[in-house]
Amino acid sequence: MKQLILTVTRACNLRCTYCPTAKDGWPSLSQADAVTAVRLFAREYGGGAIKLFGGEPLLRPHVVRAAMEAARDEPSIRWVYLSTNGLGLNQEWLDYLRSYPKGILTISLDGRPEDHRGERIAVNSAVPDAYDHVMSIKSLLLKTPRVVITQTIAPAKADNADENLKHLLDLGFWRFNFLPGYYIPWSEPQLDSLDRAFAKMSGRIQNRWSQNTKTYIRNLFTWAPTPFFNTGLVVDADRSIHPSNVGLSGALDHLRSDTTVGTLDAPPTPEQLHERSQQVNQLLEATLDPHVLQSTRTVDAKLSAFCRGLYPHWVAYKRRMSAA
Numbered sequence: 001m002k003q004l005i006l007t008v009t010r011a012c013n014l015r016c017t018y019c020p021t022a023k024d025g026w027p028s029l030s031q032a033d034a035v036t037a038v039r040l041f042a043r044e045y046g047g048g049a050i051k052l053f054g055g056e057p058l059l060r061p062h063v064v065r066a067a068m069e070a071a072r073d074e075p076s077i078r079w080v081y082l083s084t085n086g087l088g089l090n091q092e093w094l095d096y097l098r099s100y101p102k103g104i105l106t107i108s109l110d111g112r113p114e115d116h117r118g119e120r121i122a123v124n125s126a127v128p129d130a131y132d133h134v135m136s137i138k139s140l141l142l143k144t145p146r147v148v149i150t151q152t153i154a155p156a157k158a159d160n161a162d163e164n165l166k167h168l169l170d171l172g173f174w175r176f177n178f179l180p181g182y183y184i185p186w187s188e189p190q191l192d193s194l195d196r197a198f199a200k201m202s203g204r205i206q207n208r209w210s211q212n213t214k215t216y217i218r219n220l221f222t223w224a225p226t227p228f229f230n231t232g233l234v235v236d237a238d239r240s241i242h243p244s245n246v247g248l249s250g251a252l253d254h255l256r257s258d259t260t261v262g263t264l265d266a267p268p269t270p271e272q273l274h275e276r277s278q279q280v281n282q283l284l285e286a287t288l289d290p291h292v293l294q295s296t297r298t299v300d301a302k303l304s305a306f307c308r309g310l311y312p313h314w315v316a317y318k319r320r321m322s323a324a
Contacts, residue, residue, distance in 0.1 A: 002048030003232030004041035005245050006034065008057035008064060010237050014085055014130060015121045018154045018181040021055060021248045026237050028059075031066035036264050037235045038070040038077070045233055045270055047076025051083065053230075053245070055237070058088025071102060079104055083150070085120070086134040087127065094140045104146045106177065109134065111151060111164020119154050135171075142172050148218055149173045153180040153197070155190040161197035165204060169215075177218040180303060183252075183288070186295040194299065198306040205310060209317035212324075219307050220314055231277055239264045243277035246284065255283050 009028035010021065029037075041047060050071055057064050064082065071077045082097075083106045097103045109131075110116040116131045134141070141147050149168055153161045158180070168176070178201075180194060208215045224231055234242040240260050247256035261276045262268040268276075285293065 002046055003230060004037060004045075004048070004050045005053060005230045005232050005234040006037055006050060006067060007053050007235065007237045007245065007248065008034070008055070008067070009060045010055040010248075011059050012054055012056040012085070013059065013087055013123050013127045014056070015123060016152075017119045017121070017156075018152065018184055020183050020252075026055075028237050029063055029235070029239065031063050033235075033239055033264060034063050034067035035070040037233075038067055038074065040264070040267055041233055042071075042074035042076045044267065045273075047074060047078070048232075049079045049081065050077060051081045051230060053083050053248075056085055056088065057082065058084050058093070061088060061093075065096075068100060068103070072100070077102065081106055083108070085130055086137075087130055089134075089137055089141075091137070091140060094137065094144050098144050104148060105141075105144060106148045106150055107134065107141070108150045108152060108179075109168060110154070110157065111160065112167045115157050115160055115164055119152070119157065138171060146175070147173070148175040148177055148216075150177045150179050153178065153194065155181055155184065155186045155194075158190050158193035158197050161194070162200035162204065165201050169204075169208075174214045175216040175218065177222075178303065178306075180299045182296050182299060183292060184295065185289075185291050186299060191295075191298060191302070194302055198302060202306060202309055206313045209313050212317065212320060217307070217310060217314070219303065220311055231280070233273060235264065241267055241273075243273050244280045246280060252284070252287065255287060258283055 010026035011028065012021070038050065041050065050067065052064055052067060068080055071080045080102045081104045086107045097105055110119055113131045117129065120130055151165060151168060205215055205217065231244050234245045236242060236247065240256070241262040241264065242256065242259040243261060244259060246252050247259060259276060259280065261272055
Protein backbone atom coordinates (compact mmCIF):
# COMPACT_ATOMS: atom_id res chain seq x y z
CA MET A 1 0.00 0.00 0.00
CA LYS A 2 1.22 3.50 -0.83
CA GLN A 3 2.03 5.64 2.19
CA LEU A 4 2.40 9.22 3.30
CA ILE A 5 4.74 9.41 6.29
CA LEU A 6 4.21 12.74 7.99
CA THR A 7 6.81 13.73 10.60
CA VAL A 8 4.64 16.17 12.52
CA THR A 9 7.50 17.18 14.82
CA ARG A 10 10.91 15.88 15.89
CA ALA A 11 10.24 17.08 19.47
CA CYS A 12 9.55 14.45 22.14
CA ASN A 13 8.90 14.51 25.88
CA LEU A 14 10.77 11.22 26.39
CA ARG A 15 14.32 10.09 25.66
CA CYS A 16 14.01 6.34 25.11
CA THR A 17 17.30 4.47 25.23
CA TYR A 18 16.79 2.71 21.90
CA CYS A 19 15.22 5.57 19.92
CA PRO A 20 17.51 6.93 17.19
CA THR A 21 15.45 10.00 16.29
CA ALA A 22 17.28 13.33 16.22
CA LYS A 23 14.94 15.55 18.26
CA ASP A 24 16.49 18.91 19.09
CA GLY A 25 16.69 22.09 17.07
CA TRP A 26 14.02 21.21 14.52
CA PRO A 27 10.92 23.08 13.36
CA SER A 28 7.51 21.42 13.35
CA LEU A 29 4.94 21.28 10.60
CA SER A 30 2.13 23.81 10.66
CA GLN A 31 -1.55 22.94 10.29
CA ALA A 32 -1.42 24.31 6.74
CA ASP A 33 1.64 22.14 5.97
CA ALA A 34 -0.19 19.04 7.19
CA VAL A 35 -3.25 19.76 5.05
CA THR A 36 -1.06 20.48 2.01
CA ALA A 37 0.78 17.18 2.45
CA VAL A 38 -2.42 15.16 2.81
CA ARG A 39 -3.99 16.72 -0.28
CA LEU A 40 -0.79 16.28 -2.29
CA PHE A 41 -0.66 12.60 -1.34
CA ALA A 42 -4.32 11.99 -2.17
CA ARG A 43 -4.51 13.92 -5.42
CA GLU A 44 -1.06 13.51 -6.98
CA TYR A 45 0.17 10.18 -5.58
CA GLY A 46 -3.05 8.18 -5.49
CA GLY A 47 -3.57 8.05 -1.73
CA GLY A 48 -3.38 4.97 0.48
CA ALA A 49 -2.40 5.09 4.16
CA ILE A 50 -1.07 7.99 6.23
CA LYS A 51 1.29 7.56 9.19
CA LEU A 52 1.60 10.43 11.65
CA PHE A 53 4.99 10.22 13.36
CA GLY A 54 7.44 12.17 15.48
CA GLY A 55 9.15 12.70 17.79
CA GLU A 56 5.86 12.73 19.64
CA PRO A 57 3.13 13.97 17.28
CA LEU A 58 0.66 14.78 20.07
CA LEU A 59 2.97 17.56 21.21
CA ARG A 60 1.42 19.30 18.17
CA PRO A 61 -2.22 18.22 18.63
CA HIS A 62 -3.70 20.84 16.32
CA VAL A 63 -1.42 19.73 13.48
CA VAL A 64 -2.42 16.09 14.01
CA ARG A 65 -6.11 17.04 14.05
CA ALA A 66 -5.72 19.11 10.86
CA ALA A 67 -4.08 16.19 9.04
CA MET A 68 -6.76 13.75 10.20
CA GLU A 69 -9.61 16.03 9.19
CA ALA A 70 -8.07 16.61 5.76
CA ALA A 71 -7.70 12.83 5.35
CA ARG A 72 -11.31 12.25 6.38
CA ASP A 73 -12.47 14.16 3.31
CA GLU A 74 -10.23 12.32 0.83
CA PRO A 75 -11.82 9.08 -0.44
CA SER A 76 -8.46 7.75 -1.69
CA ILE A 77 -7.09 7.67 1.88
CA ARG A 78 -8.04 4.44 3.64
CA TRP A 79 -6.27 4.57 7.02
CA VAL A 80 -4.58 7.15 9.24
CA TYR A 81 -2.09 5.73 11.76
CA LEU A 82 -1.28 7.85 14.80
CA SER A 83 1.88 6.65 16.57
CA THR A 84 2.33 7.98 20.10
CA ASN A 85 3.95 7.32 23.46
CA GLY A 86 0.50 7.88 24.95
CA LEU A 87 1.29 10.91 27.09
CA GLY A 88 -0.86 13.23 24.96
CA LEU A 89 -3.91 10.98 25.03
CA ASN A 90 -6.91 11.96 27.13
CA GLN A 91 -10.67 11.43 27.08
CA GLU A 92 -11.17 14.15 24.45
CA TRP A 93 -8.69 12.50 22.08
CA LEU A 94 -10.08 9.02 22.63
CA ASP A 95 -13.64 10.24 22.09
CA TYR A 96 -12.46 11.75 18.81
CA LEU A 97 -10.68 8.56 17.75
CA ARG A 98 -13.72 6.43 18.54
CA SER A 99 -15.74 8.54 16.11
CA TYR A 100 -13.02 8.74 13.45
CA PRO A 101 -13.61 5.99 10.86
CA LYS A 102 -10.10 5.80 9.39
CA GLY A 103 -8.02 5.90 12.56
CA ILE A 104 -5.54 3.34 13.88
CA LEU A 105 -3.96 4.33 17.19
CA THR A 106 -0.52 2.87 17.85
CA ILE A 107 0.82 3.22 21.40
CA SER A 108 4.39 2.34 22.27
CA LEU A 109 4.66 0.23 25.44
CA ASP A 110 7.52 -2.00 26.52
CA GLY A 111 5.51 -4.16 28.93
CA ARG A 112 5.86 -4.39 32.71
CA PRO A 113 6.24 -1.02 34.45
CA GLU A 114 9.82 -1.68 35.57
CA ASP A 115 10.92 -2.47 32.01
CA HIS A 116 8.91 0.34 30.47
CA ARG A 117 10.29 2.91 32.90
CA GLY A 118 13.82 1.59 32.61
CA GLU A 119 14.04 2.47 28.92
CA ARG A 120 11.97 5.67 28.80
CA ILE A 121 13.40 8.74 30.47
CA ALA A 122 11.33 11.94 30.74
CA VAL A 123 12.99 15.13 29.54
CA ASN A 124 12.16 16.85 32.83
CA SER A 125 10.27 16.36 36.08
CA ALA A 126 7.13 18.00 34.67
CA VAL A 127 6.55 15.07 32.29
CA PRO A 128 4.21 12.47 33.85
CA ASP A 129 5.19 8.83 34.18
CA ALA A 130 4.32 7.36 30.78
CA TYR A 131 3.29 3.93 32.09
CA ASP A 132 1.08 5.40 34.82
CA HIS A 133 -0.57 7.75 32.35
CA VAL A 134 -1.47 4.98 29.92
CA MET A 135 -2.82 2.90 32.79
CA SER A 136 -4.98 5.85 33.90
CA ILE A 137 -6.80 5.77 30.55
CA LYS A 138 -6.67 2.00 30.02
CA SER A 139 -10.43 1.51 30.34
CA LEU A 140 -10.99 4.11 27.64
CA LEU A 141 -8.32 2.60 25.40
CA LEU A 142 -9.94 -0.82 25.62
CA LYS A 143 -13.18 0.74 24.32
CA THR A 144 -11.39 2.46 21.43
CA PRO A 145 -11.38 0.59 18.11
CA ARG A 146 -8.15 -0.36 16.35
CA VAL A 147 -5.68 0.26 19.19
CA VAL A 148 -2.34 -1.42 18.44
CA ILE A 149 0.37 -1.79 21.07
CA THR A 150 3.89 -1.54 19.72
CA GLN A 151 5.94 -3.65 22.12
CA THR A 152 9.48 -2.43 21.81
CA ILE A 153 12.27 -4.83 22.76
CA ALA A 154 15.52 -3.23 23.88
CA PRO A 155 18.65 -5.41 23.68
CA ALA A 156 19.15 -5.27 27.45
CA LYS A 157 15.55 -6.41 28.06
CA ALA A 158 15.26 -9.13 25.41
CA ASP A 159 15.19 -11.82 28.13
CA ASN A 160 11.99 -10.25 29.46
CA ALA A 161 10.11 -9.87 26.17
CA ASP A 162 7.75 -12.82 26.66
CA GLU A 163 6.88 -11.79 30.23
CA ASN A 164 6.28 -8.28 28.94
CA LEU A 165 3.95 -9.61 26.26
CA LYS A 166 2.06 -11.59 28.91
CA HIS A 167 1.72 -8.44 31.00
CA LEU A 168 0.29 -6.48 28.06
CA LEU A 169 -2.14 -9.30 27.25
CA ASP A 170 -3.22 -9.46 30.89
CA LEU A 171 -4.02 -5.75 30.69
CA GLY A 172 -6.56 -6.59 27.97
CA PHE A 173 -4.69 -5.48 24.86
CA TRP A 174 -4.74 -7.91 21.92
CA ARG A 175 -3.45 -6.08 18.86
CA PHE A 176 0.36 -5.94 18.70
CA ASN A 177 3.30 -4.80 16.65
CA PHE A 178 6.69 -6.07 17.83
CA LEU A 179 9.71 -3.81 17.45
CA PRO A 180 13.15 -5.02 18.52
CA GLY A 181 15.78 -2.30 18.59
CA TYR A 182 17.08 -1.40 15.14
CA TYR A 183 20.20 0.57 14.22
CA ILE A 184 21.78 -0.07 17.60
CA PRO A 185 24.37 -2.74 18.50
CA TRP A 186 23.29 -6.15 19.83
CA SER A 187 25.73 -8.54 21.48
CA GLU A 188 25.64 -12.27 20.73
CA PRO A 189 24.13 -13.08 24.16
CA GLN A 190 21.43 -10.47 23.58
CA LEU A 191 20.64 -11.97 20.17
CA ASP A 192 20.40 -15.41 21.78
CA SER A 193 17.98 -13.93 24.33
CA LEU A 194 15.89 -12.53 21.48
CA ASP A 195 15.73 -16.00 19.89
CA ARG A 196 14.48 -17.53 23.13
CA ALA A 197 11.99 -14.71 23.64
CA PHE A 198 10.55 -15.03 20.14
CA ALA A 199 10.14 -18.79 20.63
CA LYS A 200 8.20 -18.24 23.86
CA MET A 201 6.14 -15.42 22.38
CA SER A 202 5.29 -17.55 19.36
CA GLY A 203 4.08 -20.36 21.61
CA ARG A 204 1.98 -17.94 23.66
CA ILE A 205 0.35 -16.45 20.57
CA GLN A 206 -0.25 -19.85 18.96
CA ASN A 207 -1.91 -21.04 22.17
CA ARG A 208 -4.28 -18.08 22.13
CA TRP A 209 -5.21 -18.74 18.51
CA SER A 210 -5.76 -22.45 19.24
CA GLN A 211 -8.29 -21.35 21.86
CA ASN A 212 -9.89 -18.90 19.40
CA THR A 213 -8.80 -15.95 21.56
CA LYS A 214 -8.63 -12.63 19.71
CA THR A 215 -5.00 -11.80 18.92
CA TYR A 216 -3.73 -9.72 16.02
CA ILE A 217 -0.07 -9.37 15.08
CA ARG A 218 0.46 -6.48 12.71
CA ASN A 219 3.97 -7.60 11.77
CA LEU A 220 2.40 -10.41 9.73
CA PHE A 221 1.06 -7.86 7.27
CA THR A 222 3.84 -5.29 6.99
CA TRP A 223 6.98 -5.25 4.90
CA ALA A 224 9.48 -2.53 4.05
CA PRO A 225 12.55 -2.58 1.80
CA THR A 226 14.57 -0.93 4.59
CA PRO A 227 14.35 -2.44 8.10
CA PHE A 228 12.45 -0.27 10.60
CA PHE A 229 12.19 2.82 8.42
CA ASN A 230 9.19 3.65 6.28
CA THR A 231 9.20 4.08 2.52
CA GLY A 232 6.76 6.26 0.62
CA LEU A 233 6.07 9.96 0.34
CA VAL A 234 7.93 11.19 3.42
CA VAL A 235 7.38 14.76 4.55
CA ASP A 236 9.84 15.71 7.28
CA ALA A 237 9.25 18.33 9.96
CA ASP A 238 11.09 20.97 7.91
CA ARG A 239 8.74 20.43 4.91
CA SER A 240 11.36 18.56 2.87
CA ILE A 241 10.29 15.45 0.93
CA HIS A 242 12.13 12.11 0.88
CA PRO A 243 11.45 8.51 -0.25
CA SER A 244 12.35 7.15 3.21
CA ASN A 245 12.48 8.51 6.74
CA VAL A 246 15.99 7.16 7.41
CA GLY A 247 17.03 10.76 8.09
CA LEU A 248 15.03 10.68 11.34
CA SER A 249 18.01 8.98 12.94
CA GLY A 250 20.59 11.29 14.40
CA ALA A 251 23.28 8.91 13.19
CA LEU A 252 21.90 9.12 9.65
CA ASP A 253 20.92 12.78 9.54
CA HIS A 254 23.67 13.48 7.02
CA LEU A 255 21.86 11.24 4.52
CA ARG A 256 19.01 13.73 4.25
CA SER A 257 20.89 15.74 1.64
CA ASP A 258 21.16 12.58 -0.47
CA THR A 259 17.54 11.54 -0.01
CA THR A 260 15.89 14.97 -0.39
CA VAL A 261 13.88 14.97 -3.59
CA GLY A 262 11.69 18.03 -3.15
CA THR A 263 9.65 20.14 -0.75
CA LEU A 264 5.98 20.82 -0.15
CA ASP A 265 6.44 23.88 -2.39
CA ALA A 266 8.18 21.89 -5.14
CA PRO A 267 7.15 18.24 -4.79
CA PRO A 268 8.72 15.48 -6.87
CA THR A 269 6.86 13.38 -9.39
CA PRO A 270 6.00 9.83 -8.32
CA GLU A 271 8.68 8.62 -10.73
CA GLN A 272 11.35 10.84 -9.16
CA LEU A 273 10.35 9.63 -5.70
CA HIS A 274 10.59 5.99 -6.76
CA GLU A 275 13.96 6.49 -8.44
CA ARG A 276 15.45 8.04 -5.31
CA SER A 277 14.02 5.26 -3.13
CA GLN A 278 16.21 2.74 -4.96
CA GLN A 279 19.33 4.39 -3.51
CA VAL A 280 18.45 4.22 0.20
CA ASN A 281 19.84 0.79 1.05
CA GLN A 282 23.12 1.55 -0.69
CA LEU A 283 23.44 4.75 1.31
CA LEU A 284 22.91 2.81 4.55
CA GLU A 285 25.53 0.23 3.64
CA ALA A 286 28.05 2.95 2.85
CA THR A 287 27.35 4.85 6.06
CA LEU A 288 26.52 2.62 9.00
CA ASP A 289 28.99 1.12 11.41
CA PRO A 290 29.41 -2.52 10.24
CA HIS A 291 28.44 -3.97 13.64
CA VAL A 292 25.30 -1.83 13.84
CA LEU A 293 24.35 -2.78 10.29
CA GLN A 294 24.90 -6.47 10.98
CA SER A 295 22.94 -6.25 14.24
CA THR A 296 20.06 -4.62 12.40
CA ARG A 297 20.03 -7.25 9.67
CA THR A 298 20.23 -10.08 12.20
CA VAL A 299 17.42 -8.70 14.35
CA ASP A 300 15.29 -8.13 11.27
CA ALA A 301 15.90 -11.70 10.08
CA LYS A 302 14.86 -13.05 13.49
CA LEU A 303 11.67 -10.99 13.44
CA SER A 304 10.92 -12.21 9.90
CA ALA A 305 11.43 -15.84 10.93
CA PHE A 306 9.14 -15.29 13.93
CA CYS A 307 6.44 -13.98 11.57
CA ARG A 308 6.87 -16.82 9.07
CA GLY A 309 6.42 -19.32 11.88
CA LEU A 310 3.23 -17.62 13.05
CA TYR A 311 1.56 -17.15 9.71
CA PRO A 312 0.16 -20.70 9.19
CA HIS A 313 -1.34 -20.61 12.69
CA TRP A 314 -2.95 -17.25 11.94
CA VAL A 315 -4.49 -18.65 8.75
CA ALA A 316 -5.85 -21.69 10.63
CA TYR A 317 -7.28 -19.43 13.33
CA LYS A 318 -8.99 -17.16 10.78
CA ARG A 319 -10.48 -20.16 8.98
CA ARG A 320 -11.91 -21.50 12.21
CA MET A 321 -13.36 -18.12 13.12
CA SER A 322 -14.88 -17.72 9.64
CA ALA A 323 -16.50 -21.15 9.85
CA ALA A 324 -17.91 -20.58 13.34
